[in-house]
Amino acid sequence: MFKFVQTKINNALLNKKCVNIKLRLKKISDQPSKDNNGDSGLKKFDEIPGPKSYPLIGTLYKYLPFIGDYDAEALDKNAWLNWKRYGTLVREEPGVNVLHVFEPDDIEAVFRQDHRYPARRSHVAMQHYRVNKPHLYNTGGLLSTNGPDWWRLRSTFQKNFTGPESVKSHVKTTDCVVKEFVHWIKEKKLSAHEDFLFYLNRLNLEIIGVVAFNERFQSFSQSEQNSNSRSSKTIAAAFGSNSGIMKLDKGFLWKFFKTPLYKKLVESQDYLGKISIEILLKRIKFFEENKTDSDQSLLASFLLQPNVDIKDIVGMMVDILMAAIDTTAYTTSFALYHISLNPDCQEKMYKEIVSFLPEKNSDITPEILSKMNYVRSVIKESLRLNPVAIGVGRLLQKDIIIRDYLIPKGTVVVTQNMLASRLPLFVKDPLAFKPERWLRASSNYENLHPFLSLPFGFGPRSCIARRLAEQNICITLIRVIREFEIKWNGGELGVRTYLINKPDQPVALSFIKRSM
Numbered sequence: 001m002f003k004f005v006q007t008k009i010n011n012a013l014l015n016k017k018c019v020n021i022k023l024r025l026k027k028i029s030d031q032p033s034k035d036n037n038g039d040s041g042l043k044k045f046d047e048i049p050g051p052k053s054y055p056l057i058g059t060l061y062k063y064l065p066f067i068g069d070y071d072a073e074a075l076d077k078n079a080w081l082n083w084k085r086y087g088t089l090v091r092e093e094p095g096v097n098v099l100h101v102f103e104p105d106d107i108e109a110v111f112r113q114d115h116r117y118p119a120r121r122s123h124v125a126m127q128h129y130r131v132n133k134p135h136l137y138n139t140g141g142l143l144s145t146n147g148p149d150w151w152r153l154r155s156t157f158q159k160n161f162t163g164p165e166s167v168k169s170h171v172k173t174t175d176c177v178v179k180e181f182v183h184w185i186k187e188k189k190l191s192a193h194e195d196f197l198f199y200l201n202r203l204n205l206e207i208i209g210v211v212a213f214n215e216r217f218q219s220f221s222q223s224e225q226n227s228n229s230r231s232s233k234t235i236a237a238a239f240g241s242n243s244g245i246m247k248l249d250k251g252f253l254w255k256f257f258k259t260p261l262y263k264k265l266v267e268s269q270d271y272l273g274k275i276s277i278e279i280l281l282k283r284i285k286f287f288e289e290n291k292t293d294s295d296q297s298l299l300a301s302f303l304l305q306p307n308v309d310i311k312d313i314v315g316m317m318v319d320i321l322m323a324a325i326d327t328t329a330y331t332t333s334f335a336l337y338h339i340s341l342n343p344d345c346q347e348k349m350y351k352e353i354v355s356f357l358p359e360k361n362s363d364i365t366p367e368i369l370s371k372m373n374y375v376r377s378v379i380k381e382s383l384r385l386n387p388v389a390i391g392v393g394r395l396l397q398k399d400i401i402i403r404d405y406l407i408p409k410g411t412v413v414v415t416q417n418m419l420a421s422r423l424p425l426f427v428k429d430p431l432a433f434k435p436e437r438w439l440r441a442s443s444n445y446e447n448l449h450p451f452l453s454l455p456f457g458f459g460p461r462s463c464i465a466r467r468l469a470e471q472n473i474c475i476t477l478i479r480v481i482r483e484f485e486i487k488w489n490g491g492e493l494g495v496r497t498y499l500i501n502k503p504d505q506p507v508a509l510s511f512i513k514r515s516m
């Protein structure tokens, strides 16, 4: 239904928007120029259209049940209402000044004017928790820290994540884990309406366990499926941390007393901290007794780095557990959803995979991965329609100019990439799943705006593990489609936003074994 209404309104808006976009393509200067009277000639932030704001509560009433028509867990739908009602730039004041930016040219302008230490206003309560534990943490961690402290962390750990050789070195171990997973699906005989997300979470815990820490959680074993097991509690603690972040960021009561949501965050962070320290001590002991080059994990590379602070490593380990499991499991869920609903795409994928892996058990190598163009375009297309983040958030470190408006330092800018990626103004037939639009060699290639789909963010603050995450998803899809034909058993899959976009109903799939 939502899809239908969206398409109708999109079409009605299309002509108007095309005229607007041509009229307003103006060059953006870095600094506001002032005339002799000191008047910059720029419009004020308050003049940007948006819902009415009241003293003290700002626009928070829009999120209240019965009174407001925004839903704190449906940010994609709020974005849609904002775009429909107010246009390309929308001002909101739910406690802080927020600017929603919808068009790719404007999104580009935001990033082009970003500070050298791009900042986000998120994970505020988690930062509060960590800085109050100075025996364990030096900072709030990479996710929540801003300014020079953030850069110190980022530059310490970046090369371990992003170096092409380092990423490739994880292909073999990841493939081993995924092969086991595929074997497990064959044995398990999943029922048609079971939620496959439950198992994708386990798979991604297992993958990040070996890649990041050289640690197997054995989360598919009988005992680990128990809700009290280490795997189950780690997955729950990662979700428990992530799911409260957005609401805690909006609120402030937790600063004065421990609200139930803050308590949940504390419990989850306590658990992730405990697990990280146990693994860290185990690795340090291992290195004392063995040669270090037998361990290719990220943690080994952190420990081998000169002058690295052990408390920064603990923070990084907890951030990895928080950032790796849900994001990758949700992205894989949406990719499987789209593939299963588009049999032609599935067949093309299968043909490409078989051409590189003629035997089911043939090894996946970095060279093979680099040649799987169609599979990679499937991932891009799925992330266009279903990015885990609705867009990218930035806390402005200086005044910037967008479309003749002066946007003051301190404003939270949210780029609305998910919504923009679903508008016919920027993409042909936007709600259709067409991986070919990403393939230069295809007649259906579209030269999409480079700032339209940004599932991993942009610039120096973008996802530190992008290559690793893409590689993990690619290996998972290759192994699943090589082994099974998949079918979708559910309805239209939407999202609920708990910081990131989670499937709003069970990921219900059938797996039909392929004969060869």
Ligand code: HEM
Binding pocket: 120, 142, 143, 154, 208, 319, 320, 323, 324, 325, 327, 328, 331, 388, 389, 392, 393, 454, 455, 456, 457, 458, 459, 460, 461, 462, 463, 464, 465, 466, 468, 469, 470
């Ligand atoms: C499909 C999977 C993933 C997606 C879509 C994703 C997406 C994102 C996005 C949108 C950001 C914010 C970027 C920005 O502000 O410009 C981010 C940041 C981050 N991601 Fe990922 N991510 C994924 C997987 C992972 C994994 C597997 C890890 C860890 C192993 C990870 C660790 C991080 C960290 C630590 C940051 C904060 C970086 C910083 O602030 O400097 N992510 N990710």
